[in-house]
Amino acid sequence: xxxxxxxxxxxxxxxxxxxxxxCAQDMNHNSMYWYRQDPGMGLRLIYYSASxxxxxxxxxxxxxxVSRLNKREFSLRLESAAPSQTSVYFCxxxxxxxxxxxxxxxxxxxVV
Amino acid sequence: xDKVVQSPLSLVVHEGDTVTLNCSYxxxxxxxxxxxxxxxxxxxxxxxLTSSGIEKxxxxxxxxxxxxxxxxxxxxTATQTGDSAIYLCAVEALSGTSYGKLTFGQGTILxxxx
Numbered sequence: 001x002x003x004x005x006x007x008x009x010x011x012x013x014x015x016x017x018x019x020x021x022x023c024a025q026d027m028n029h030n031s032m033y034w035y036r037q038d039p040g041m042g043l044r045l046i047y048y049s050a051s052x053x054x055x056x057x058x059x060x061x062x063x064x065x066v067s068r069l070n071k072r073e074f075s076l077r078l079e080s081a082a083p084s085q086t087s088v089y090f091c092x093x094x095x096x097x098x099x100x101x102x103x104x105x106x107x108x109x110x111v112v
Numbered sequence: 113x114d115k116v117v118q119s120p121l122s123l124v125v126h127e128g129d130t131v132t133l134n135c136s137y138x139x140x141x142x143x144x145x146x147x148x149x150x151x152x153x154x155x156x157x158x159x160x161l162t163s164s165g166i167e168k169x170x171x172x173x174x175x176x177x178x179x180x181x182x183x184x185x186x187x188x189t190a191t192q193t194g195d196s197a198i199y200l201c202a203v204e205a206l207s208g209t210s211y212g213k214l215t216f217g218q219g220t221i222l223x224x225x226x
Contacts, residue, residue: 004154033214042116042200042216043155058213090154097204100146100157101214 002026006091006104013081013111021076021107023091031094032074033101034058034066036087043090049074081111114139116203118217126225129191133220135201136183145177145184146214148200155200158186191224198222 004025013019025032030051035043035058045058049068063085065077074093078085091104115138125131137145144162148155159168161177161184168175172191177184188195198221202214 035216040218042218043202043214044216045213048213059215097143098160098162100160102157103154105153 004091004093004102004104006089006107008107009105010108011110013078013109015082015111017081018077018079019081020078021089021091021109022073023075023104024073025091025093025102026072027093027095027102028071029093029095029102030071032068033092033094034064034074034076035090035092036060037090037106038087046076046089081109083111085109086111114203114205114215116201116215116217118199118201118220120220121218122221122223124223124225125191127192129224130187130189131191131222133186133188133199133201133222134183135185135217137201137203137215137217138182139203139205139215141206142179143204143206146202146204147175147184147186148202150198150200150219151196158199188222191222193224193226196222196224 007022033048034046037043044060047066049055052071067075089107092101094101117136119134146160147158159175164179172189175186198219200219201217
């Protein structure tokens with residue numbers, strides 16, 4: 001009963017490097033989301049995918065791209081990492097609007 | 113712009129105390145309000161509220177929504193050290209054809225001392 005699985009759990013990047021954060025859910029949920037969490041700012045939505053084949057920008061999309069590879073997987077890519085992208089990243093999924101969101105355990109990313 | 117404000121930002125109590133956490137919001141096309149508990153890692157779901165005046169309850173935790181005054185409270189009675197966590201309030205709004213996006217508050221850091 002894995003739920004939402006994120007990889008990697010920790011990552012250190014140099015400014016300008018690229019990387020992809022992976023997220024997979026095994027609950028057959030339609031919607032998937034990427035959030036970042038910074039101290040004192042709660043969680044902020046980066047991108048979301050309401051269903052397979054669709055993606056939309058959230059509150060803070062600049063510097064990120066996403067791919068909804070299939071119903072299970074939703075990846076987040078940083079093309080050219082910047083120190084301002086140092087954060088904890090959470091992936092979440094949801095079955096339908098009247099259900100709560102299930103979060104992954106997070107990826108702690110540091111950009112130096 | 114949708115906005116969610118939680119208060120207090122932090123709270124320190126002793127075991128057995130009762131606490132009330134507040135969440136006020138300003139959103140267009142309100143759909144639901146959700147409460148999450150975050151310990152070391154992922155937020156875990158507590159409650160979803162969609163209707164005004166109906167209390168949701170789970171053990172020592174309860175929550176109620178006031179859609180007229182645009183706020184919600186989360187009550188925890190007989191607090192335990194295991195209740196120490198960040199409590200997050202989030203509001204979901206509909207936006208055009210968008211499925212529904214959550215806006216989170218800053219969170220309330222609750223510390224329960226033995």
